[in-house]
Amino acid sequence: MPTSLTETYFPVLLQALLAMALAAGLLTASYLLGKRVRNKVKDMPYESGIVPTGDARQRFSVKFYLVGMLFILFDIEAIFLYPWAVVFRDLRMAGFVEMLIFVVLILSGFFYIWKKGALDWSKPEGAGRKQ
Amino acid sequence: MPVNFGATATDLIRFLPEIILTVMGTALMVLDPVLHKRASHAFGHLSIFALLAGIGGAVYAQSNPGTAFGGMLVVDGFATYFRVLVMVVGILTILPSYGFLARQQAETSEYHALLLFSIAGQCMMAAANDLIIVFIGLEISSISSYVLAGYLRDDKRSNEAALKYFLLGSFATAFFLYGVAITYGTVGTVNLTAIRAALSGADAPPVVFITLAAALMFVGLGFKVSAAPFQVWAPDVYQGAPTPVAAFLSAGPKAAAFAVFLRIFLTAFGPIGADWLPLVWMAALLSMTVGNFAALMQTNVKRMLAYSSIAHAGYVLVALTAQSDTGTAAAMFYLAAYAFMNIGAFAVVSHVSGRGERYQNIDDLAGLGRKQPMMAAMLTIFLLSLIGVPLTGGFFGKFYIFKAALESHLVWLAVLGLLNSAVAAYYYLRILVMVYMHEPGEAAGQTEPLTPGFRLALILPALGTLFLGIFPTWVLDCAGKSATLVK
Amino acid sequence: MLIDTIFFYVFALLTLGGGLLTITRRNAVHSALSLIVSLLGVAGLYLMQQAEFLFAVQIVLYVGGIMVLFLFVIMLVNLDLSAKERQFNGQWMVALVAVAAVGAEISWFLYRGQGAFQLADTAGAPSAAAFAVTTTGNTEILADVLFQEYLLPFEIASILLLVAVVGAVVMAKKRI
Numbered sequence A: 001m002p003t004s005l006t007e008t009y010f011p012v013l014l015q016a017l018l019a020m021a022l023a024a025g026l027l028t029a030s031y032l033l034g035k036r037v038r039n040k041v042k043d044m045p046y047e048s049g050i051v052p053t054g055d056a057r058q059r060f061s062v063k064f065y066l067v068g069m070l071f072i073l074f075d076i077e078a079i080f081l082y083p084w085a086v087v088f089r090d091l092r093m094a095g096f097v098e099m100l101i102f103v104v105l106i107l108s109g110f111f112y113i114w115k116k117g118a119l120d121w122s123k124p125e126g127a128g129r130k131q
Numbered sequence B: 001m002p003v004n005f006g007a008t009a010t011d012l013i014r015f016l017p018e019i020i021l022t023v024m025g026t027a028l029m030v031l032d033p034v035l036h037k038r039a040s041h042a043f044g045h046l047s048i049f050a051l052l053a054g055i056g057g058a059v060y061a062q063s064n065p066g067t068a069f070g071g072m073l074v075v076d077g078f079a080t081y082f083r084v085l086v087m088v089v090g091i092l093t094i095l096p097s098y099g100f101l102a103r104q105q106a107e108t109s110e111y112h113a114l115l116l117f118s119i120a121g122q123c124m125m126a127a128a129n130d131l132i133i134v135f136i137g138l139e140i141s142s143i144s145s146y147v148l149a150g151y152l153r154d155d156k157r158s159n160e161a162a163l164k165y166f167l168l169g170s171f172a173t174a175f176f177l178y179g180v181a182i183t184y185g186t187v188g189t190v191n192l193t194a195i196r197a198a199l200s201g202a203d204a205p206p207v208v209f210i211t212l213a214a215a216l217m218f219v220g221l222g223f224k225v226s227a228a229p230f231q232v233w234a235p236d237v238y239q240g241a242p243t244p245v246a247a248f249l250s251a252g253p254k255a256a257a258f259a260v261f262l263r264i265f266l267t268a269f270g271p272i273g274a275d276w277l278p279l280v281w282m283a284a285l286l287s288m289t290v291g292n293f294a295a296l297m298q299t300n301v302k303r304m305l306a307y308s309s310i311a312h313a314g315y316v317l318v319a320l321t322a323q324s325d326t327g328t329a330a331a332m333f334y335l336a337a338y339a340f341m342n343i344g345a346f347a348v349v350s351h352v353s354g355r356g357e358r359y360q361n362i363d364d365l366a367g368l369g370r371k372q373p374m375m376a377a378m379l380t381i382f383l384l385s386l387i388g389v390p391l392t393g394g395f396f397g398k399f400y401i402f403k404a405a406l407e408s409h410l411v412w413l414a415v416l417g418l419l420n421s422a423v424a425a426y427y428y429l430r431i432l433v434m435v436y437m438h439e440p441g442e443a444a445g446q447t448e449p450l451t452p453g454f455r456l457a458l459i460l461p462a463l464g465t466l467f468l469g470i471f472p473t474w475v476l477d478c479a480g481k482s483a484t485l486v487k
Numbered sequence C: 001m002l003i004d005t006i007f008f009y010v011f012a013l014l015t016l017g018g019g020l021l022t023i024t025r026r027n028a029v030h031s032a033l034s035l036i037v038s039l040l041g042v043a044g045l046y047l048m049q050q051a052e053f054l055f056a057v058q059i060v061l062y063v064g065g066i067m068v069l070f071l072f073v074i075m076l077v078n079l080d081l082s083a084k085e086r087q088f089n090g091q092w093m094v095a096l097v098a099v100a101a102v103g104a105e106i107s108w109f110l111y112r113g114q115g116a117f118q119l120a121d122t123a124g125a126p127s128a129a130a131f132a133v134t135t136t137g138n139t140e141i142l143a144d145v146l147f148q149e150y151l152l153p154f155e156i157a158s159i160l161l162l163v164a165v166v167g168a169v170v171m172a173k174k175r176i
Helices: A010-033 A063-116 B009-014 B016-035 B040-062 B077-104 B109-127 B131-149 B156-187 B192-200 B207-224 B233-240 B243-268 B270-296 B301-321 B325-353 B373-387 B393-407 B411-437 B452-470 B472-483 C002-024 C028-048 C052-076 C080-084 C092-112 C128-134 C138-149 C151-172
Strands: B066-068 B073-075
Touching (some): A063 B016, A063 C052, A063 C138, B009 B016, B009 B073, B016 B040, B016 B109, B016 C151, B040 B077, B040 B109, B073 B109, B077 B243, B077 B325, B077 B472, B109 B131, B109 B243, B131 B156, B131 C151, B156 B192, B192 B243, B192 B270, B207 B243, B207 B270, B243 B270, B243 B301, B243 B325, B270 B301, B270 B411, B325 B393, B325 B452, B373 B393, B373 B411, B373 B452, B393 B411, B393 B452, B393 B472, C002 C028
Antiparallel strands (some): B066 B073
């Protein structure tokens, strides 16, 4: 029986430490063992790839923001599934019906945005629906 | 075997109005992309049908009153009264919307879906017996209202209204939620009846924290009812929002917020009444004064009605200050009377302002009495009721409120309230003078044909106003019986 | 437990350090990334309170969701200009006085109201026995409460989300 938080999460801690040690070790190894060449071509973002043009700081189209907002809303829905998944066996049919109502309500929202064309970002705005 | 999912049939019946409204709102949303714009009037018809069914559901639920969902909801006379009130407000909003949306070429189902969701949220607020339900109901109602305020998306003023309402409203909701959190931290429960029990018990928690919580909730709710000093949003939002929506905002969400106000402050925080009393009377006095004096200077009718709405919130707060059954009943009666007269006044403004809402100034009403005598007569009824002239609902509303204040020995507050009403009479009468004693301008001359829906939208509030003014006892008895339940 | 205390300070440092960087960076993207660090620190503090569900919410919603919106907003507006401009911190004297006043106020209230803080068992860290009881799982307990006692708020939360979906489309989509 674990008696403290660190004991409970000891495996997680171990994994985190291992991951950090691995990353640090590999970087150090490559630093120590690798050969360093510095010139203009080597410092390009895509070495021997397409030559970059312009600035990466371009402004996004505002329509992505709508997608971002919708993402958050469905994200919230998804997070509710997590506690439900922990106890759905105990809740039996009750839990199933509860979650069904919840999901059907949200799903009708999904149907709505889908049919409205809010998810078609390749088409020009409004093409999802003939006026 | 019936499927048991944590809710019994009784629970569901007590939640019937909200279920009906939500199902219809969702159906409208899903149907819209399928039907395209072929059936724009059908959306309105379906919404009115859902609201009528919702009223039926609320009345049916009242036949077997009690709590539901483990004390989260309570169906009593008070809840039913406000549920029916907000749904009637909904119907009176949709009736003038047919013509309005057609004129603005904005007939979409989202308008009706959002309206139904908003009303569902307000019904939840009316029946809530738990701060969590209050909060979610408030959010459902508010978020739909923000979007409705900005419904005319090509109109700059409408956008401004939505943005201001949203930013300030979210801020106010945060205050409310902070109050809920402190209440939970101090008392350990968010159930209103349980909070009352904990506060009246022998080992009541420190009053400092709970008064702080009450004050924070007061800020949040004070914003929602547009009471001073949290009223700054109201004029801009009412002016910018589509006129039927402005009418809705001034009646529906306000009534629901006052229902919550009464329920929280008289039920949960009843035992510490002396501690929050100064907050309420100061807000009441400030709202009446700021609202009435600012309304004197307005040239835009919608802005003037917004300031008058702030003043009327002040009158209702006077009723809350009384902290008595008479006061609660007076507030309930007043909110019903106010809903009728204000929606009616906004409907007339909506008609006169014409396509694109061009004519919104008080001068534009000049000569309406000669060009459109029926419209002018209706406006007269609503304005006289807003002044509080006998034989109208507004008179008895004010009468009961000041009576309740006097019974609770708040003589000075009643006197200041009456003086305020006298100031208010000036700006309402100014409109009537403009309507009957001035030469007609171009606005009064333009005669849009009246749709049957719009006729109803004028006649029903007028009948309501007169009915409450001639037979006030019927509604007052209803309110009086339920007022004792809020404890 | 010494090691728990160390972790607490590590997470607290992440939270406060991230917060400080958020408000001091000139580049808005750096501020947003510092805010992520701060939010991760808060997530760690939730975990230390054995609030695993809140920890997941913090990571999935705040770090994963809300921060994406923050970055979107930063990229929607052209920040190159504002990054070069003088920042609006001319009122630092006023700000300092205000901070000092609020700080003094809070300290005074804390000092005066010590007796009122019977909100939680503050008698040191929870004992090992108390810890063993709660390891049945915060998420299970929360789920039981959420899906039984708080069934109604849970269901009407979906209506709230639905309203937000419609509202987002009505407000942000060019044509509806």
